[in-house]
């Protein structure tokens with residue numbers, strides 16, 4: 283019985299490909315519901331199954347005979363393979379496969395992210411996933427390399443890997459779209475130029491998502507400038523709820539937690555309720571007024587207000603830039619970790635009294651922030667992929683004035699990309715200090 287056609291590694295005939303034999307083999311077995319292997323077998327058994335494969339067919343694995351019949355009750359053929367039956371039991375409790383599309387999949391962040399997604403640490407140990415990786419003509423070989431490494435990692439939950447260069451193919455039925463690919467900034471580059479070039483990418487990808495992704499796809503925009511790119515993306519995807527689009531500001535939240543922990547002399551798990559308000563730029567506002575350390579307001583633990591308003595705030599705002607100076611490239615591993623955190627926060631119920639930051643579409647927000655932009659705000663989730671805004675936050679003049687600055691910046695960015703959001707002619711009047719973290 284032919285259940286899978288083996289595609290040799292490195293063989294790509296179409297723009298989007300199921301990558302290599304391992305994955306086509308595994309997915310074909312799922313659809314056939316074969317008794318003997320509903321998921322990749324444990325390492326020790328894997329080669330046994332592989333070796334029984336002819337060029338066109340997957341055949342039943344060779345039955346393992348016991349030397350001493352007394353040791354094992356009578357069994358017949360495939361029923362001797364008790365470990366496989368156990369595997370079937372395990373996979374029975376698995377959820378339906380979820381499809382995750384990742385753009386910029388051959389870049390630095392993607393060096394880390396797909397492996398975390400495949401490991402089960404993001405969506406859970408019972409959530410099989412299909413990974414669809416988007417690259418370009420210039421990165422297709424590197425993307426093949428990513429797929430090979432995924433293959434060699436033997437992740438049981440990773441059931442399919444596709445790579446491709448056409449977002450209309452790679453985003454097909456995506457339930458999660460992690461949009462990382464964007465042109466990096468260069469020295470002397472005008473901000474407006476960056477918005478325009480990267481904006482085009484997100485306009486195109488928004489259209490593709492609109493046409494082919496799941497109607498309830500959750501989109502996390504990472505590529506900078508992520509807030510306005512997320513706005514462009516959602517405006518080009520009118521058939522997907524605007525609420526489903528996020529700009530990644532979780533890295534900023536994590537950075538802020540780290541700085542507060544350092545100052546207070548506590549481990550960072552004691553720091554909570556840190557909101558990043560506004561833009562993922564140097565106008566972002568790490569909120570120390572509502573944040574907590576060991577359940578107490580930060581200001582009761584760190585009494586140095588000058589430090590909080592000046593040093594702390596600036597440190598978080600400019601952390602990306604300082605890192606670029608040290609590393610010679612922008613944060614990649616910690617960004618991947620923060621994407622994991624951002625997804626987990628949406629697929630896990632937020633514990634009572636806590637919240638997390640994410641950049642979301644302003645549409646009836648309770649804080650008086652301008653509508654129709656993507657603004658980072660405090661959110662909670664029931665764990666269903668959706669979120670609600672947190673109402674129990676307080677403001678003072680300092681916080682309000684800082685939030686206003688970030689709001690002004692985002693409104694200016696929005697005017698600058700009006701041609702990409704279908705709102706007329708672009709007018710770029712960006713304030714002078716709208717450099718992205720890391721822009722030098």
Ligand SMILES: NC(=O)C1=CN([C@@H]2O[C@H](COP(=O)(O)OP(=O)(O)OC[C@H]3O[C@@H](n4cnc5c(N)ncnc54)[C@H](OP(=O)(O)O)[C@@H]3O)[C@@H](O)[C@H]2O)C=CC1
Pocket residue numbers: 386387388389390391392416417418419420421462463464465466483503504505506508530531532533534562612613614617
């Ligand atoms: N929101 C946040 O917290 C953070 C955001 N970022 C942003 O994430 C993005 C990706 O970062 P990182 O993975 O380190 O970057 P890399 O330069 O390593 O990879 C970026 C990828 O983007 C793709 N890309 C798409 N369009 C273009 C284009 N026009 N020119 C050049 N490359 C393009 C490229 O892949 P291909 O050739 O396949 O298209 C490239 O591999 C950047 O915009 C970065 O600023 C980074 C850190 C934190």
Ligand SMILES: O=C([O-])CC(=O)C(=O)O
Pocket residue numbers: 506533601602603605612613718719720721
């Ligand atoms: O500035 C960059 O390109 C990377 C970035 O967003 C960050 O590290 O926060």
